[in-house]
Amino acid sequence: MALIKSEAILLRSIRYSETSKIMTAFSREEGILKFIAKGARSQKSRYAGMLEPLYAVELVCYKKENRELHTLSQVSIISAPKQLMKNAERMTLALVCAEIISKVNALQQPNIPVYKLLKDTIYSFDHTAVNGRLLLLTFQLQLLNPLGLQPNLTICERCKTTQSQQWCFYMDDAVLVCNACENRVTNRLLLPEITRNALTVLLRVPIQKLVEIPIPIALHVPVYAFIKQFYDFHLLETSNLQTLRVLTQMKALSRLMK
Numbered sequence: 075m076a077l078i079k080s081e082a083i084l085l086r087s088i089r090y091s092e093t094s095k096i097m098t099a100f101s102r103e104e105g106i107l108k109f110i111a112k113g114a115r116s117q118k119s120r121y122a123g124m125l126e127p128l129y130a131v132e133l134v135c136y137k138k139e140n141r142e143l144h145t146l147s148q149v150s151i152i153s154a155p156k157q158l159m160k161n162a163e164r165m166t167l168a169l170v171c172a173e174i175i176s177k178v179n180a181l182q183q184p185n186i187p188v189y190k191l192l193k194d195t196i197y198s199f200d201h202t203a204v205n206g207r208l209l210l211l212t213f214q215l216q217l218l219n220p221l222g223l224q225p226n227l228t229i230c231e232r233c234k235t236t237q238s239q240q241w242c243f244y245m246d247d248a249v250l251v252c253n254a255c256e257n258r259v260t261n262r263l264l265l266p267e268i269t270r271n272a273l274t275v276l277l278r279v280p281i282q283k284l285v286e287i288p289i290p291i292a293l294h295v296p297v298y299a300f301i302k303q304f305y306d307f308h309l310l311e312t313s314n315l316q317t318l319r320v321l322t323q324m325k326a327l328s329r330l331m332k
Contacts, residue, residue, distance in 0.1 A: 076137045080104050081152065083192055084129045085172040089115065096143070097125055099133065100175050100192060105184045109135050109144040121149060128168055128196050129154050155200035163321070167206040168199040170317045171213050177312045180221055187220035194281045204285045207294055212276045212284055214301050219277070223308050226250050227274050241265040243300070245307045263303055269296040 082099040090096045095114040101107045114121040124131065134148035158165055175181060175192055195213045198204060218224045225243070229236050230252040238252035246261040250270075256262075265273075272293045279287050289297075305312055 078137045079134050085176045102189045109146045111146040158200040164206040166321045167210045173317045174312050202285045
């Protein structure tokens with residue numbers, strides 16, 4: 075049994091017995107890490123108030139070889155998104171980011187660029203007034219690069235032009251072609267130039283500077299359509315997100331109460 079110390083972002087907490095919790099975290103040094111926090115649900119626990127989703131913490135765990143579940147020994151808080159926790163919708167959108175991370179198979183191994191992206195995204199949810207849905211969409215796009223999945227959205231794969239009023243993206247092959255080269259009708263998504271441009275901007279802007287980028291709300295829907303189809307083809311394990319269903323239910327309840 076090895077003792078490990080790592081910075082981590084807490085992704086999920088589930089009840090385990092009357093007194094304990096099982097936590098899922100994304101560790102900077104270890105990747106996805108699951109551990110039991112014994113006694114954490116007790117009011118007198120030394121972990122009280124320290125094991126909340128989206129907290130950045132420093133963990134000390136007993137890591138059991140060939141086991142998925144480890145044992146927490148110590149924890150200290152690095153940062154906690156206190157303002158974010160006061161806004162239910164933004165909090166739920168940030169939790170969507172956490173759930174995506176927990177489901178990506180490749181993140182069983184450490185990935186420091188992904189860790190930094192998640193940490194910066196949570197900070198932006200907590201400290202900026204950027205539209206929460208745009209933050210989520212930007213996170214989903216920027217996650218693709220450190221996973222080795224970033225799509226080419228700058229040049230036609232065939233004729234190499236960078237100019238076209240309409241583009242077509244072949245989802246199965248992850249290929250962009252201009253209007254003149256387009257010749258398929260299946261597994262494709264048409265991209266007007268304004269949508270393609272928004273996607274390229276969101277792929278490269280530092281997420282903490284997103285507040286400086288004017289992306290009209292009208293473009294959120296086509297950007298979402300691209301991301302949804304791309305993830306369905308290339309990150310299928312992230313489908314059926316529970317937090318998105320919660321968000322939908324929250325919206326439906328809000329409409330009923332008006």
